[in-house]
Amino acid sequence: MVDLVYGPLNKNLFTQMVELVTKCLIYAPNEVKLFSKQENKFDATPSDLHAKVGNIEVNLTSLLSKANMSHVQFNETDSNALLQNLNNIYYHPVYPHEQGCPITQAEQNAVTNYTGSGYWSINNFLYNGAKCPSYFQDAKDVFLNTVFLSSALNKITPDCCHFETYRGEHSTPFEEILERISLVEQGGGITDQVAFQSTSSSKWVSEGFKGNCMIIFEDAYGKSVQSYSCFPGEQEYLLSPGKILWTSYEYKDGCHTFHAQVVNPLVEGADKANDSDYKLFYQLLNFAEKHNISDDFVTPQLKTELNKEHGFFIKFPQLFQNMEAKSTDVTLKLSDCIQFSDDAIPGLDAPISAQANQVSPTCSQQALEPSACVLANMQILPQVHQEVVIA
Structure with a gap:
């Protein structure tokens, strides 16, 4: 019999790069610039959001698509630095930060922002990249809200009780509905969910958001944000970006109702990293050291890979x-x-x-x-x- 040894989450390279770029933005804000860039001038898709960290260029849109946002995490020091160095309208405390709260003030602010009007900017960024030129006035704020919202959800304790949660969708594109139906008919299939998703423990609340589609999740996969929400009566359980398994479907009274599960892997994207990705991470580490930014969040496995397998x-x-x-x-x-x-x-x-x-x-x-x-x-x-x- 093999003894299993469990350790900390094995974050992939891209997840740790998200954390590293964020720390550079927090601790050296004047050295990091954000801008839009069309990856293919013959492509009509929206421009990607890029960051210039010193002289190092990082495609943030691509990076976030490869990272596992369920593993992103920041500490109290990061939160305090964010509040001090980037103290603007997004980061003014909405609710007082109570002693013993599992999340930091910056994380709490990010949750509250999302449950108010911030959800549109954050999810629009995750879905569409840098589509709107006027968006860049707030690009840093939206990016930081995105990653600190992820960090908050990763710290909030999940409910130990098992119950269904619901999501009412009022304008789901017909092509997306057809894709879900096709996956169900094939015996079940998985789609990538690139943005956050709001669900509720109340079917009655979700019915109020429903238009042409309702999703019934078989468990409370999200984290309860009711204590930090602008609308606590919505009884919201917020899902991080990840993967959804579509298991069954029915159509009744003009509404498509799907049953689904969240199926996030523990390690994601490790097979997508190449030498240029490791080199980029190493260059960012050099920048971080010059600006006295701690690298204590880097996992031992990644340090081993940098040292032995990739020549850095x-x-x-x-x-x-x-x-x-x-x-x-x-x-x-x-x-x-x-x-x-x-x-x-x-x-x-x-x-x-x-x-x-x-x-x-x-x-x-x-x-x-x-x-x-x-x-x-x-x-x-x-x-x-x-x-x-x-x-």
């Missing part, structure tokens, strides 16, 4: 703290066969692909200052002419 090495900020002379030469002795990234190390003439016991050219300490160093598992030996041994 986590830096050691204390590497040169004991060196007093700026002109001290450093010899890099490579004791094992390792692979570096394709980027040359500053101070050396070319990228290194090292064989065992090969010794690199010497370079000054200044050329290998911590902000430029990309070596892993380094140890400084206490010598005048110092060696850095790579284990």
Whole structure:
């Protein structure tokens, strides 16, 4: 019999990149700019929302589509920094933050904003990207509301009781209804839900929103936001973006009624990441370090992948703290066969692909200052002419 060992959620690369970009936006707001960009000039689809983090460009629309928003999470420090650095109309407390509340003030504000009028901006962004030019006056606010709303839902304790929840839809496109019917007729099928979905524990409340479609979820898959809602009487259970399994269907009195389940995987999108994605994440980590942004949220698995599988090495900020002379030469002795990234190390003439016991050219300490160093598992030996041994 195999013993199963359970650990923290295994967030995929894109989920952690969402968290990293968000932290850069919170802690270095003047260094992050948002703009629209048409990915294909011959394509009529809406422009994507991009972020320029320092000199690093990130497609936020694409990133959010690959991330698992059910794993996004921020802490109290992040919340306080957001309230301090980006204190505008979206982040003024609507309800007082009670002691013992499971979510932070910024997360509570995001929930309250969504249950008011904010749902339109957030879901329009998730569905359509950067469609409206005027939208960019509020682009940062909408993005931050989106990710902090996700973080809030991931912290709210789910109900332990099992009961049906309901969603009334007043203008579901006929093509979407036909797709759901087709999936049911095939024995059940899954669709991606790219935006948040409001459901209610009250069928009577949902009937008030119903037009041509009603969805009956077999359980309370969402999180209750009644305590933070602008309309607590709606008894709302809010669903994060994810996947929906359509199981059965009936048509009666002009209404299409579907039965459905939420089927979010624990790990999503890991197979979609490529070397360029890992390189982008590594570049963002460099930016974060230069701006004193903590990387303590990065999972051990991702650090291992960066270090061993993709040739990007986590830096050691204390590497040169004991060196007093700026002109001290450093010899890099490579004791094992390792692979570096394709980027040359500053101070050396070319990228290194090292064989065992090969010794690199010497370079000054200044050329290998911590902000430029990309070596892993380094140890400084206490010598005048110092060696850095790579284990």
